[in-house]
Amino acid sequence: MTADTAPGRPGTLTPEQEEKLRRLWQLIFQVCAVGQEQDGAVADSSSAAEKAQDEEAKKSKKSRMSFFSRKGKKDEGESSSAAPPNASVVLNLKDGEADKYGQTKHFYETLASQSPESIRDTIWSMVKHDHPDALVLRFLRARKWDAERALIMLVSTMNWRAQEMKVDEDIMRNGEAAALAAEKSSDPAAKRLAHDFMTQIRKGISYVHGHDKQGRPLCFVNVRLHKQGEQAEEALERYTVYLIETCRMVLQPPVDTATIVFDMTNFSMANMDYTPVKFMIKCFEANYPECLGTVLVHKAPWIFQGIWKVIRGWLDPVVANKVHFTNNAKEMEEFIPIKHIPKDLEGEEDWTYQYVEPVEGENARLSDTETRDRLLAAREGLYKEYEKATLEWIQHGGEADKAAEIKERRNAIAARLREDYWNVDPYLRARSYYDRIGVLLPGGKLDWYPEAKPEVANGTAAAAAAAPAAAPPALAPVAETSADDVD
Known part of the structure; x- marks a missing residue:
């Protein structure tokens, strides 16, 4: 298995990329009001090039945009005294730049409706066990190292997680056990949503198992098991986010991406x-x-050709170029070791997905708010340590020796944050199937191919791993689709 650190990640940044990272952290801190007590240390630490760029931007009102309004569209006499403190930050954006998902609008709405403290808290909650730089760099790479655009994307994502999908507060905290309980609800809508969510998991329509040649987790999607209209759209979206977030839990540095296999058999x-x-x-x-x-x-039939033309048109070219078509195990072996390709895909992996139902008491620690709050308070101290070190790193960016020493300190704090996350994880996240079967172990350790079932799997009794999946409550019948079921 090859797992070298890819370019543009912590440890492989060029000097130019590192400067972009400093700039993005500077903007994040201004949005979150971090370091303002240091007499504007963050703002004053801009490089000479950045200051010159800002001065140039001031000359053109058309291309200048503050956090809350396009300055070029304001009347000369319009007062800005009512703007929040972080409105003084200026983003150098050009009118008309592509914004496929309307994130600029979401960005302004977020800053107008939420306090800097709230934004800061949500951004830190996104970090989880990641290196903070690694998370931030995802947005920089996605926006081609444009710090302003990366900030918009990051804040928009933060708002989507916290306000729209409620990823941490609801989806991951409630998880499978809450859905299992809701299947017995007297509320028909809640019951249906829970049933549809659990159907995705029980049938194994998609699941995570093993890794490819690059060490990336493998997510298998059995397309034939899904039939249009069988599950509510909300349940499908909820499950999609749940699966992506669960896959995040099994990412281990330097691996920071996953591979998806769509089995079109x-x-x-x-x-x-x-x-x-x-x-x-x-x-x-x-x-x-x-x-x-x-x-x-994998094994896409000829009728998929027209469908792919439609889907490809929706994809960003960068994403579209990551899609590969395979027709047999030999072609798939270019990406996945043959020993990790399941037997039903003509590989050697003798493993079959069998769902294990939640066990009573497996999420008991979610109710222990006293311990949770104590752990989160200690974690807050690590956040502040990292912020303080990052402020110093921004200020001393032009001093190579000093910056290198600070960078080592930041990396050490990031390592402590990663280790610390797994202490608080059982108090924030409901146990999943992968915790139950012993793949995701305490401390964030992984065992994709365990030879024997563990005695304890991340707080879940071993008996759970041996227990067969219970029959789902009766609702609408669910049938596997055959090749003859053509609309």
């Missing part, structure tokens, strides 16, 4: 559903940038 038009495809594309392009390593479309 026995595909028919009855399996084609454009709505969840569009949502998935938006997730990866707008809210999970630089998380997709490779996409393999």
